[in-house]
Every structure is written in structure tokens, then in C-alpha cells.
Amino acid sequence: MTDILIIGSGGAGLSAALRAKELGASVLVVSKTYPTHSQTSQAQGGINAVMHENDGIENHVNDTLKSSHGLGDVNAIQTMCENAKENIEWLNILGVPFSRDDTSHIAQRKLGGASFARACYSSDYTGLKILHTLYDSCIKESINFLHEHMLLNFIVENSTVVGITAIDLQTMEVKELLAKSVIVATGGYIALYNGFNTNSNSTTGDGIAAALRAGAKLSNMEMIQFHPTAIKGCNVLMSESARGEGGYLVDEQDNRFIDELKPRDEVARAIYEKIQEKHEVFLDVRHLGLEKIKEAIPQERRLAYDFTNVKLEEEKISINPAAHYCMGGILVNKEAKTTLKNLYACGECAQTNIHGANRLGGNSLLEIITFGKIAASSAYKALKKDTKKQITSPTKQFLNDTAFIKAVYDFPNKINFYEKKEFMGKIFFKNVGLFRNDLNMKAVLSQLRQWQKEFSFMGIGDKSRICNKNLVEFIEFGNMLELSETVVISAISRCESRGAHFRSDHPFEVKDFAKNSVAYKVDGILAVDFEELNHEN
Amino acid sequence: MKIKILRFDENKQPQQKEFEYEVSTFRLLDALNEIKTKQDNSLTFRQGCGSGVCGSCAVVVNGVEKLACKTHIQENDIVTPLKYSKVIRDLVVDLNHQEQFLKEAKAYLNTFEEKEITKKDEKSIELQSSCILCQSCFSSCPVYEVNPKFLGPYVLTRVLRYVNDKKESNTLEKLEAIQEDGIWDCTLCGNCTAVCPQFIDPKTDILNLRTKSYQNGYTDPNLSVNTGFDAGFGFNPNGF
Numbered sequence: 001m002t003d004i005l006i007i008g009s010g011g012a013g014l015s016a017a018l019r020a021k022e023l024g025a026s027v028l029v030v031s032k033t034y035p036t037h038s039q040t041s042q043a044q045g046g047i048n049a050v051m052h053e054n055d056g057i058e059n060h061v062n063d064t065l066k067s068s069h070g071l072g073d074v075n076a077i078q079t080m081c082e083n084a085k086e087n088i089e090w091l092n093i094l095g096v097p098f099s100r101d102d103t104s105h106i107a108q109r110k111l112g113g114a115s116f117a118r119a120c121y122s123s124d125y126t127g128l129k130i131l132h133t134l135y136d137s138c139i140k141e142s143i144n145f146l147h148e149h150m151l152l153n154f155i156v157e158n159s160t161v162v163g164i165t166a167i168d169l170q171t172m173e174v175k176e177l178l179a180k181s182v183i184v185a186t187g188g189y190i191a192l193y194n195g196f197n198t199n200s201n202s203t204t205g206d207g208i209a210a211a212l213r214a215g216a217k218l219s220n221m222e223m224i225q226f227h228p229t230a231i232k233g234c235n236v237l238m239s240e241s242a243r244g245e246g247g248y249l250v251d252e253q254d255n256r257f258i259d260e261l262k263p264r265d266e267v268a269r270a271i272y273e274k275i276q277e278k279h280e281v282f283l284d285v286r287h288l289g290l291e292k293i294k295e296a297i298p299q300e301r302r303l304a305y306d307f308t309n310v311k312l313e314e315e316k317i318s319i320n321p322a323a324h325y326c327m328g329g330i331l332v333n334k335e336a337k338t339t340l341k342n343l344y345a346c347g348e349c350a351q352t353n354i355h356g357a358n359r360l361g362g363n364s365l366l367e368i369i370t371f372g373k374i375a376a377s378s379a380y381k382a383l384k385k386d387t388k389k390q391i392t393s394p395t396k397q398f399l400n401d402t403a404f405i406k407a408v409y410d411f412p413n414k415i416n417f418y419e420k421k422e423f424m425g426k427i428f429f430k431n432v433g434l435f436r437n438d439l440n441m442k443a444v445l446s447q448l449r450q451w452q453k454e455f456s457f458m459g460i461g462d463k464s465r466i467c468n469k470n471l472v473e474f475i476e477f478g479n480m481l482e483l484s485e486t487v488v489i490s491a492i493s494r495c496e497s498r499g500a501h502f503r504s505d506h507p508f509e510v511k512d513f514a515k516n517s518v519a520y521k522v523d524g525i526l527a528v529d530f531e532e533l534n535h536e537n
Numbered sequence: 538m539k540i541k542i543l544r545f546d547e548n549k550q551p552q553q554k555e556f557e558y559e560v561s562t563f564r565l566l567d568a569l570n571e572i573k574t575k576q577d578n579s580l581t582f583r584q585g586c587g588s589g590v591c592g593s594c595a596v597v598v599n600g601v602e603k604l605a606c607k608t609h610i611q612e613n614d615i616v617t618p619l620k621y622s623k624v625i626r627d628l629v630v631d632l633n634h635q636e637q638f639l640k641e642a643k644a645y646l647n648t649f650e651e652k653e654i655t656k657k658d659e660k661s662i663e664l665q666s667s668c669i670l671c672q673s674c675f676s677s678c679p680v681y682e683v684n685p686k687f688l689g690p691y692v693l694t695r696v697l698r699y700v701n702d703k704k705e706s707n708t709l710e711k712l713e714a715i716q717e718d719g720i721w722d723c724t725l726c727g728n729c730t731a732v733c734p735q736f737i738d739p740k741t742d743i744l745n746l747r748t749k750s751y752q753n754g755y756t757d758p759n760l761s762v763n764t765g766f767d768a769g770f771g772f773n774p775n776g777f
Binding site (some may be wrong): 033034036037038039041042051092093094095097098099100102104122123125129136137139140142145147159170198199200201202234236237299302303306307337401416418419430460461462464465466468469470 | 546547548557564573574575577578579581582583584585586587588589590591592593605615625626629632633636639640643644645646647652653654655656658659660663666667668669670695702704705
């Protein structure tokens with residue numbers, strides 16, 4: 001039996017895999033996509049670490065805490081910031097080609113909300129180069145992969161996670177994969193904002209939805225970060241590095257209207273309001289000059305040209321905010337343990353109380369590397385303590401999921417779920433977006449419940465047993481329906497404004513809400529409570 | 538606008554067939570999604586970031602490799618799957634060879650050495666390290682017609698990326714790994730360079746690897762037994 005089963009092969013999953021292998025565990029990485037297709041490839045700006053003697057770890061901690069708006073756990077943040085330099089060095093040794101400054105040190109740039117130039121980067125391909133280097137290292141270490149296998153459910157026996165069921169996306173066969181420990185690193189759920197986000201369409205929160213079904217607690221699901229600058233029309237991301245390097249946000253008359261390096265939530269709302277007032281908003285980097293643009297933000301220059309024919313050195317580019325990152329996810333402590341035994345979570349699918357109500361640029365890459373490794377260490381530690389378990393295979397979960405997949409082929413497909421998915425994106429961005437209120441969110445909730453009832457009248461038009469992406473997207477839509485409900489109920493329950501969560505009907509921060517929202521299922525019924533942050537664990 | 542897609546289903550006869558669709562969007566990826574969600578749920582293709590960095594949506598349009606997310610379509614464009622890989626279904630091809638090739642070629646940092654890395658050093662591998670593994674170059678490479686074991690453009694570019702990385706102290710083993718079915722098999726046709734969406738130039742990278750190999754005592758096996766008519770051409774027109 002595999003010691004440590006890792007689900008997801010982005011930056012968090014691969015870091016966990018390398019660490020687990022280094023510790024001596026047998027590892028299997030199961031993932032819906034190929035590693036290099038994962039969301040980490042899109043991270044551009046950088047990865048934060050205090051590298052310079054004029055900066056200090058306490059500054060990084062304080063910036064992160066401040067941006068979290070009271071929802072950051074100082075211990076978890078301290079752990080991440082203290083280990084940041086070591087983790088940059090780890091990546092450097094694996095081969096990540098970090099950009100250098102004139103003194104041959106790793107170059108750093110200042111991103112929004114940071115008190116110091118703290119983001120290490122590889123031009124504006126930081127995530128891509130980290131991800132590919134991790135993948136190369138996994139190949140070197142002969143890590144076992146099951147590519148294009150999608151998680152269906154966790155197998156839970158006696159309140160302990162003992163494995164997963166997954167569907168092979170080539171043969172559409174359901175498989176049962178048992179393991180001593182399971183690490184989930186499946187990414188966020190931004191695809192709920194279908195058509196209004198900067199991410200991959202694959203970010204449907206499958207691991208988070210499976211964790212919810214298995215009985216784990218989710219937390220701060222309402223905390224969604226909107227990136228200020230996505231290209232208008234196609235929502236391709238223009239990284240914060242453009243503003244970090246000195247880019248301006250301007251209206252039609254070239255008037256600047258906000259300090260571009262304020263935290264993302266404030267900048268995004270200012271832009272959204274401008275757009276609501278029928279203005280057009282642009283990112284303007286012309287004053288940086290061609291040479292600087294080519295050197296510091298080559299990817300953005302290319303993206304702008306490829307997607308809109310705009311030459312950044314000559315023209316300003318029209319932008320709008322778009323959903324970008326999920327601060328919420330599976331509730332974990334600073335050892336990456338979920339509330340279920342033998343299940344660990346790291347990366348964007350985990351709620352580690354690092355980002356709280358608003359994430360700082362450069363902290364997400366740092367989080368996935370830091371907590372990917374921590375999750376592996378914790379899972380490995382638990383292996384030693386574990387007594388041998390006997391699991392009777394096939395498990396009930398496997399039989400249920402096999403039956404479910406078989407049944408989906410016979411669903412009537414009277415309702416086109418793709419239409420509903422598109423509509424979900426629209427109503428989410430409008431009503432559960434940058435500005436929210438009780439009435440509108442309740443309308444969204446009733447719509448979601450309607451779709452949940454109609455789910456078995458939806459279905460698939462493609463009945464093939466080979467590489468059936470229609471079936472995959474249908475299962476993803478099921479996960480989206482499950483998670484969208486937790487997002488809306490959490491957002492309705494948090495009657496205040498805090499960080500990225502802004503309520504027009506409750507525009508101020510309320511002290512009593514300086515708590516984690518926690519969503520969980522009891523007998524299939526969703527409950528949302530608020531819990532004190534546990535600073536002790 | 539009409540586009541044509543060459544679709545494949547192993548359970549149908551004929552297995553491969555061209556279908557025509559009417560679409561209203563200009564970006565190829567949007568058009569594929571329009572067909573899938575509104576006309577025919579069974580159209581099968583890979584997609585991801587939609588912004589040209591995940592490398593999952595490469596296909597062939599009118600014979601040329603393209604990322605669907607970055608391609609604007611024109612009337613009667615023909616979309617086909619990548620070449621030289623087994624087609625699993627429609628535009629989805631088998632990618633299992635990727636890991637095997639990368640491992641064989643030792644395309645990773647093996648023995649780290651602490652060295653000063655200057656701005657210039659980092660720039661020397663900047664382009665090669667921005668490969669997104671989209672397989673466009675692989676599909677464009679005519680060597681695969683005759684040698685399926687050829688390590689190929691993206692693998693060799695990745696090897697050069699680590700050979701030129703000052704942090705790697707054991708570059709010789711990488712050069713050793715790319716002698717057979719590697720750099721000498723390339724015909725230098727330049728297709729790979731022409732199709733790379735990241736503007737990487739694998740052809741020049743392969744030439745650089747050849748130079749480095751020469752410098753380290755390797756020779757072109759096609760030239761080494763130069764004893765007359767059968768020199769490296771695999772046949773002897775005079776029969777002796």
C-alpha cells in the first residue's frame with residue numbers, strides 16, 4: 001500500500017511529493033491534469049521572502065497579518081515567513097532560475113501591500129518556472145504519477161481517511177486507491193465565477209467538495225480575491241508585477257485615481273466602482289519604456305499583444321477586475337492537518353489562516369511550497385505512529401461511486417448543465433462578487449438550490465467510455481454546485497465587511513466577526529458557524 | 538464562420554472523420570467550447586489556463602501547430618490533433634512519452650554546485666526555461682516519421698537549459714545522454730523554431746549542444762565511418 005497519496009500536481013502537490021520521497025515514504029501523485037497544466041503555471045509576480053538585511057521577518061509577518069484583516073493566525077504566518085528564505089534556497093538548489101540583481105543576488109520586487117521589495121521572481125514567469133523545475137525534480141526522483149485521474153471521493157473508514165476513489169480520464173473506469181495517508185492539493189474553486197475569472201477552467205474545487213462530503217470542515221469560503229487587472233474581454237491576467245514595476249491605473253483622460261500598490265481588495269473595488277460609473281479603466285506602463293517592459297514584464301507584453309493586439313509600450317490596455325484566488329478552503333492547522341484523521345491539505349485548497357480576508361501578492365507561491373512540504377512532513381510523522389489497519393476491498397465508497405458513474409450515463413440530460421454553469425458565473429460575479437448584499441445573495445442561493453434539485457435531470461450528451469470530458473465537466477459541475485452553496489451561505493452569514501468580503505448592507509468591519517467562518521455537513525445538511533481562530537495549535 | 542475538425546473515435550467506423558461546424562467566436566478555444574457546450578457534447582479536447590502558459594490546448598490548424606487559446610480562426614480552417622502521438626480521442630493525444638524522454642535525457646539539475654549566478658548567467662537560460670511543454674515542436678518534427686525514439690526539440694532545449702545552468706556541476710552526463718537518438722538525429726529543418734508559441738529556438742539549442750559535444754570529444758556518428766559510398770546513408774548503391 002502507498003504510504004502517502006497526494007492528489008493534485010501543482011506546486012503544492014509536487015513540493016509535498018518531493019519532501020515525502022526525501023523522507024523515505026512511498027509516494028503516488030494522482031492528478032486531474034498533467035503537472036505542467038496546473039494553475040501554478042499562471043502565477044507571475046513572485047514569491048515573498050525576507051532575503052535582505054534591511055528587511056525583517058517581523059515586517060513580512062506584519063504585512064501579511066495586516067492584509068488578513070484579523071483572520072490571520074500569527075503562528076502559521078510566522079512559520080511561513082521564518083522558513084521563506086530556506087524555501088527559496090531549496091528551490092534555487094532544485095534549479096529554479098530566479099532573476100538576479102546587479103550584485104548577483106536573487107532579485108526582488110515590491111508588490112502591493114508589502115513594506116519592502118520582497119518578492120523573488122523569474123521575470124514574470126515565476127510560477128511557471130517553479131512548477132516546471134519541481135516537475136523536472138520529480139522526474140529525477142522517479143516519483144510515481146497517475147496523470148489524468150480525477151478525484152471522486154475520499155474513502156473514510158472509522159472516521160479515518162484510508163484512500164480515494166478516482167476516475168481514470170482515459171478509460172472512465174473508477175479506481176480505488178488506498179494509502180496510509182492522503183494529502184489533498186487540488187487547488188481552489190474560482191471556476192465558480194465561470195467566465196469572470198483569471199484561472200484555469202479546471203479549478204473547480206474537486207478536493208474541497210470531496211472533503212466536505214467526507215465530513216471535513218471548510219472555512220472562510222466567502223473570502224474570494226478579485227484581481228484588479230484582467231484584460232477586458234478575455235480576463236487574461238495582467239500581473240501585479242506591472243504595478244510593482246511602476247505601472248499606473250488610469251481612466252480615459254489618463255487620470256490616476258488610486259494608489260496602485262494598495263492591497264488588491266481596495267484597488268479592485270476602486271476599479272469596479274469606476275467601471276460601474278461607466279468609465280473605462282486602463283493599465284498604463286508606457287512611461288516605463290520598452291527596455292524595462294521587455295526585461296521586467298515580458299509575459300505581460302506578449303499576452304497583451306496576443307490577446308488584444310495592444311503594444312504595452314505604445315498603448316494603455318483596458319482592464320477590469322476578475323475573480324482570482326480563493327482564500328477559503330479545507331480548514332487545516334499549521335501542521336496542514338484537516339479535521340479528518342489521516343487527511344492533510346495544502347495549497348489553495350487549504351485554509352491555513354495565512355491570507356485571512358485578503359492575500360498579499362507573492363504569498364501564494366510561498367504558501368504552496370511551505371505548506372506542501374509541511375503537509376508531507378506531518379503525514380510522514382503520522383505514518384510511524386500508525387498501527388496497521390485492515391481495509392476490506394472493494395470499499396463501500398468504491399461501489400457507490402462506480403454505481404454513480406454508471407447511473408450518470410443514464411441521466412436524462414433534459415437540461416443543459418453548461419448553460420447553468422455559464423449563468424452561475426454571471427450571477428456569482430454580479431451578486432457574490434466585489435460588492436455583496438443579503439437580498440441578492442439569497443436570490444442566488446435559491447437559484448443554486450433549484451439547480452441542485454435539477455441535477456439528476458441534467459446529465460451528459462456524450463455516452464462514450466473513452467476520454468469523456470463531458471462526464472468530467474458534469475462531475476465538476478456537481479462539485480461546483482456543492483461549493484457554491486457554502487460560499488453563498490458563508491457570505492450571507494458574515495454580516496460585515498472585511499478584506500475581500502465587502503457587504504454594501506454591512507459596510508464596516510465588526511469586531512465579533514474576527515473569526516473563521518466554518519462550513520460542514522451534518523447528515524447531508526450544510527451548517528455554517530463562526531469559530532475563534534486557534535492561535536495555540 | 539465554418540471550421541472543420543478531424544475527429545477520432547476508436548469505436549466508430551471510420552475511426553477518423555472530418556466534421557464541419559458553424560461557430561460565432563473568433564478564438565479557437567472559444568469556438569471549441571461553443572461547439573462542445575451548444576452543439577455536440579462529445580467534442581473532446583484539452584484546455585486549461587486560456588492564457589498561453591499551461592500548454593494543454595496545442596492542436597494543429599491547417600497543418601501548423603498552434604495553442605487554441607491564442608489562435609484566431611478563419612473561414613474553413615481545419616483543426617487536427619498533434620502528430621506523432623497516439624490519438625486517444627478527437628484532439629486529445631497520449632502524452633506519456635513526455636516523462637520518459639525527459640528522464641532519459643536527464644533534463645533536470647542533478648548535482649548542485651554553489652556558484653555565483655550573475656544577471657547574465659540567468660539570462661543565458663531565460664528563454665529555454667520558459668518552455669510550457671505544449672508539444673507543438675514535437676508534433677512539427679519530421680524526424681518522428683522515421684525515429685519514434687528521437688528525444689526531440691523540447692527535450693533537447695531543456696537539456697541545454699540545465700547544461701548552461703551554472704548551478705549544475707555534472708553537465709557531461711547530460712551530453713552523454715543525448716548522443717543516441719538525440720542531437721545528431723535532428724535534420725535542422727527549423728519547424729520546431731517556427732511553431733514554438735514561446736519563441737524558443739530549439740534548432741539553435743541543438744546546434745549549441747552539438748558544439749558542446751564536439752568540445753567534449755563526441756563526434757557526429759553520421760560522419761564517423763566515412764569510408765566511401767555507404768557513409769552514413771544506410772545503403773550502398775554499388776553493392777560492395
